[in-house]
Amino acid sequence: MFKSVFERIKKGIEKTKKQLVEGFSKISFGRKIDESLFEDIEAVLLKADVGTKATQEIIEFLRQESKKRKITEGEQLKELLKEKLYDILKDCSGSLNLTNEKPNVILFLGINGSGKTTTVGKLAYMLKKDGYSVVLGAADTFRAAAIDQLEVWANRVGVRIVKHQAGADPSAVVFDTINSAKSKGEDIVIVDTAGRLHTKEHLMKELQKIKRTIQKFSPNQPVETLLVLDGTIGQNSINQAKTFKEATDVTGIVITKLDGTAKGGAIIPICKELKIPIKFIGVGEDIEDLQPFNPKEFVDALFE
Amino acid sequence: MFELLAEKFSSVIDRLKGAKKIDEKTLDEALRDIRVALLDADVHVDVVKQFITDIKQKFLGQEVIKGLTAGETIIKLLYDETLSILGGQEPPALNKSEKPPTIIMLVGLQGTGKTTTAGKVAKHLKSKGFRVGVASVDVRRPAAAKQLCTLASSIDIPCFVDEEEKDALKLTEKVIEDAKKQGFSYIILDTAGRLHIDQELMEELVKIKEKVKPAEVLYVADAMQGQDAINTAQEFHKAVGLTGVILTKLDGDARGGIALSIRKILGVPIKFIGTGEKIDNFEPFYPDRIAQRILGLGDIQTLIEKMQAAIDEEKAKQMAEKVMNAEFTLEDLRDQIRMIRSLGPMEQILKMIPGIGGKIKDLKVDEKQFVKIEAIINSMTPEERRKPFIINGSRKKRIARGSGTTILEVNKVLKQYEEMKKMMKKIKKSGKMNFPFKLPF
Ligand SMILES: Nc1nc2c(ncn2[C@@H]2O[C@H](COP(=O)(O)OP(=O)(O)OP(=O)(O)O)[C@@H](O)[C@H]2O)c(=O)[nH]1
Ligand SMILES: Nc1nc2c(ncn2[C@@H]2O[C@H](COP(=O)(O)OP(=O)(O)OP(=O)(O)O)[C@@H](O)[C@H]2O)c(=O)[nH]1
Ligand SMILES: [Mg+2]
């Protein structure tokens, strides 16, 4: 019924490639390095949402380094660019942390509509397939039918959900979820929270309270605090990452909606500045559309 | 927070005193900052390029606006240009079909805010006295129907859904037929989020549109969307012919460059904005506010108008002359304070001034302080105002009593005045001056 893991990953890469390829593949590197080549590279980086600052830095690096290395061919510059992008992104790769503790708690957060609930569902599916017992905590008690949405996912995946009424205190939901997972000896609790803009202080405080509730059970938890960034969003992602990190000590990033034509390049400045590991990418709305982030493939795909 | 363009312009403004025309060097320098500001606001690279080329042609050699510096003139022209692309001053109204019900269909990418906005539009129309219903043809997103109906019931609006029907087209027929029987003035139709490159779902959308013949096809877009915004909007426009745009999530710190890109490339009017999760967080689109936001300007327009109205040019000229001759008296200081205060609350005014807003962050101005200074000067005799050096201890006592202040405060005003005079002498020497007057602190 389900595709093999290999196929699944391949499909994801293919998709990522398809939409990332477009930019750099349009540039002809088979020429001598000149100003227009730098301009072309600059435009592609900007169109990929890399942003003015990081783009400037990358272009500046290319100029200096190509002089230093006495590079004159476009193809060599392309290799240098690849090297640079990989250099930036390799510092930000990482896989899901899990401890031996039971339950491990994974907390999801992010702005409205970025794909938290969907990613919770996909990750639960992935972990369940890996043999873990998983419980979902419906801590978005604010948005209309948020609990029902998560419940549909719980049923799809075939895992338990702990929920309260709409409007209940999210921390209380989290408390009950962990408590119940603990008493049943389950492995992993995944907490879905309400979308919130990083600029809203009271809502950031609410997240801190949720985090404190989790820490009451164990100082090692949550083992992951995952920020879900919408890959179609531009420079605002940088503000989001900064503010959420400051408020809640984000341990990883998930970039969603990379199955479209947006390039998700805002991760480059985020990675450069904040060094938060990128753990997964979302490449669709289906249960299997979650992929580990691989910087090498990500960069290669930009050029193939 | 993002760096305000007005802040970046401080340097340009400082350098550009007294210029009569906008010269190329100045313009190029300003355009570099403008380019970065637009890109940081997520305006599309190609749109930025075109925009910069256009304004370069338009601005070069333009006369500097009276009362403004060359830098300020560029800002003003830039602002006017942006505003005109965004569609002038007035928010456009919703289309209406000849015969009721008017059907308004919401489309867009996943998670942009369509369902929430369906509730908001319904509430908006209901509060105008119309009978409104909402319907969902989203068969994909888990609990989509429940989400819409929860919102609808919170504002007492009938909701038409069928969770059993998994075929979007059949569902469309059903809910629209049901809703039409109710004699609504408006029916708001919520559709599933979809990618513009998903052919199957885009075709589905075309068919839904053909079935319901909406008077409005509103594209709901996330104001934070990046460079791909144009690409996606264009594809939706090609497929279903957008009649308007709603930008959501403008309650955050997104600069909303998508507004400029969409207007420039598609020309479709932006009709409303979403400013929060709650059903009331919904406003008409005011182009001037977005223009300022994208450019990172303070409330520049208001400032300019106010300045132009309030500053009597003749007086300013006289003042400038006095300053140059270091004849600046306490009477002049009082005139300045009055003039500035007539513009509105100090803090707001200062923030609006390019070049000053940038230098003084987190500006806190004690308005009472100005009232006091004025009172102190009022209590002086005309002679004292012109020749403050004659103010001795007993005069100070009298002035303090007359103005309801203390000798200490009178001393402070006199000291500030002396400092200003010194500063003006310096300005005269170095020739550096932005305004015909200097603010008293
Ligand atoms: N194409 C695509 N759509 C996605 C992806 N991830 C999520 N979505 C869709 O994006 C929309 C919003 O997803 P949700 O999971 O509800 O987002 P959320 O962050 O939980 O939203 P709030 O709880 O309202 O803040 C849904 O329609 C999802 O199906 C992805 O990787 N690709
Ligand atoms: N802060 C803020 N949040 C908003 C605004 N408009 C919508 N939202 C939130 O954005 C998230 C997504 O909104 P939905 O209405 O579910 O989006 P949608 O386009 O219907 O999503 P799909 O049907 O999955 O494509 C929810 O959390 C909403 O509360 C807004 O103007 N400001
Ligand atoms: Mg959610």
Ligand SMILES: [Mg+2]
């Ligand atoms: Mg929806």
